[in-house]
Amino acid sequence: xxxxxxxxxxxxxxxxxxxxxxxxxxxxxxxxxxxxxxxxxxxxxxxxxxxxxxxxxxxxxxxxxxxxxxxxxxxxxxxxxxxxxxxxxxxxxxxxxxxxxxxxxxxxxxxxxxxxxxxxxxxxxxxxxxxxxxxxxxxxxxxxxxxxxxxxxxxxxxxxxxxxxxxxxxxxxxxxxxxxxxxxxxxxxxxxxxxxxxxxxxxxxxxxxxxxxxxxxxxxxxxxxxxxx
Numbered sequence: 001x002x003x004x005x006x007x008x009x010x011x012x013x014x015x016x017x018x019x020x021x022x023x024x025x026x027x028x029x030x031x032x033x034x035x036x037x038x039x040x041x042x043x044x045x046x047x048x049x050x051x052x053x054x055x056x057x058x059x060x061x062x063x064x065x066x067x068x069x070x071x072x073x074x075x076x077x078x079x080x081x082x083x084x085x086x087x088x089x090x091x092x093x094x095x096x097x098x099x100x101x102x103x104x105x106x107x108x109x110x111x112x113x114x115x116x117x118x119x120x121x122x123x124x125x126x127x128x129x130x131x132x133x134x135x136x137x138x139x140x141x142x143x144x145x146x147x148x149x150x151x152x153x154x155x156x157x158x159x160x161x162x163x164x165x166x167x168x169x170x171x172x173x174x175x176x177x178x179x180x181x182x183x184x185x186x187x188x189x190x191x192x193x194x195x196x197x198x199x200x201x202x203x204x205x206x207x208x209x210x211x212x213x214x215x216x217x218x219x220x221x222x223x224x225x226x227x228x229x
Contacts (some may be wrong), residue, residue: 007218007225009184012143012157012191018182020223021063021082022198024159025071031138032071033146035062035079035161038116039097056202057093061100063200068104074225076107078140079161079197080114080148082123094124097151101127110135114148114162155190164199166206166227180206181220181228187214 005023007018017025024033039057068076083089101109108130110119123129135145135153145153147160167181185192198220199206209217217228 005224006078007182007227009195009218010188011184011193011195014144016195018021018160018218018225019067020225021067022180023067024182024195024218025073026138029138030072030074031074031077032067032075033077033079033159033197033200034067034200035148035197035205036081036114036164036201037078038081038199038201038204039083040084040090040093040115040120044048057096060201061096064100068107074108076104076109077146078109078111078129079146079159080112080134081161082111082129083116083120084116085120088120097123097127101129110136110146112146112148113186117148117201150194152185152194152197153192153216155192158194160196161199163196163209164206165196165209165217166198168208168218169219169228178206178208179221181209182218182219182225183209183217184216185212185214186216 005020009016009018014028019025037060040189057186082219111129111131112134122131126212134147138144138146143156145156145158148156149162150160165181166178168176168178170176180198182198183196184193219228
């Protein structure tokens with residue numbers, strides 16, 4: 001793994017790497033997890049008459065390429081919202097996705113359906129993506145679950161997306177700085193909890209997550225991830 005400034009999170013005997021690329025690497029299981037790709041979001045806005053720039057799909061897939069080159073993953077799990085909307089199913093977007101998939105043909109890819117997937121529809125079968133509903137077990141015992149919508153499940157450790165979480169830092173005066181973040185809510189003697197990943201896709205926005213008891217936030221800025229005090 002070539003990313004030197006990730007944050008290593010110890011949770012229930014497992015080491016999870018929170019990556020500055022806004023993804024999660026689970027070395028022991030060789031699984032890479034990504035939330036909220038939203039392919040074709042810019043194309044959707046252009047279809048609605050909004051003059052937003054093109055190229056975000058190619059840029060997002062190139063970032064995925066770089067991650068897969070750095071992580072020896074055998075499985076890639078999308079935590080929902082692979083395509084943004086029905087209007088995202090353009091020839092250019094689907095062709096880019098097809099070319100990306102063909103370059104990673106040996107990789108097992110799973111999509112946990114999110115709210116946007118329900119509207120956009122499942123990816124084309126030619127992409128070879130296994131599509132499942134939440135919660136989906138990441139381990140044989142079912143103690144670790146992949147979801148799109150954040151949820152607390154008794155005795156389980158849940159990895160989710162959907163919120164596009166961000167941490168807002170306060171500076172002198174009225175200065176504020178908002179950055180994407182990983183958000184971990186972990187309470188209880190069984191070490192259960194919920195880890196929400198930041199949105200991977202460009203052009204996706206974010207929602208500030210406030211401090212709370214039992215909550216840890218890990219901000220992403222540039223090539224670094226660090227725990228927010």
